[in-house]
Amino acid sequence: MARVKDKEKAIQLRLTGKSYSQIKSELGVSKSTLSGWLKEYPLSKEQFGELNVVERRVESYISTCKIRKEQILKEVYDKEKKEIFPLSKRDLFVAGLFLYWGEGGKTDKGSLVLSNTNPAVIKFGVYWMENTLGVKKDKITARLHLYKDMNIDDEINFWSKELGFKKDQFSNPYIKNSNKAALTYKVGFGHGTCNIRIGNVILRNKVLMGLKAVEDHFNAKK
Template structure:
């Protein structure tokens, strides 16, 4: 069997895995069964491919280990958030993803379900907004299933469908989007309150002004 495997272009390591014989014995048995130049070239190619794959897997494992270490350190140093810290975190989310130009309209939009879930948590815990008063709007692509995506967001946010407005359907399809991101469209949380909206905007401006004075 060893000779047949060698003639088929297998390496000593591959033959060893099949028949369980030490490489030293295989070297003696197969000394008169050399590989052809073509077989040798293929074997070297497989070896290099294996090295590359092993390197990629090793780097991926190291990267994931670093990320988990960073996550644990962050959890230890940042959590749990105080009420003040939660308010500030939400203000900066609103600075990036919230509506500033529609008076009285407190809106946060994003494609990431976890970002929207945090925004909802901030609405409730920091702004004191009742969950049943929040409306949800979706923007989805024409080749998405409207019912399926509405159900996804309803379950993820634990907000009943009766609080959802009719989704806005974009004319383009999902072929035009980056598929490495989320595929459930854009979700927006709506709540109307003029004084609360002004408080959010002025709180953000207060922080920005203080930072600018220090710069």
């Protein structure tokens, strides 16, 4: 809780034009931590001009390191994207299989269920079901897990738009007996957990036996 309050206070101070050094002195937080918290809050030219020489050097150094880090990550991103894509149908199936291993339901007897808070992960799950399992999108259903202070209609609208689902593909959401606003840590992507489901025993067996084959393969290794 104290960490969250420190971050909020740091952002407030930054918005008033305080430097990293000034915020560090007031809150006792390291500059590396502040760099992460305040990366989206650069000083304006006017605010930068009001700092003393030492503070300007610190700000310039942190800014230079941030730019260099972003350049390095962009180079790695471009390289990995080129190596990964395009995905073959087999690549796509195996990628989805491993996602299901970590995030999929194993106890639903007649269904495949995939859950996550990240819209991109659920979008991939839908694409995987459509393009490797041969499921039509309108045959996939969804259910949201939400906190009791979240607006149900707003969240269904959000996920409906993200996934390209019709409203009638969503069943009644599960509502947790706690408030999102009361939490002291970040909760996923802010729109609850989305579970997508297909009711098909044959496809369930295909996926779970595929996972069993993977498990058996690596369990057999010495």
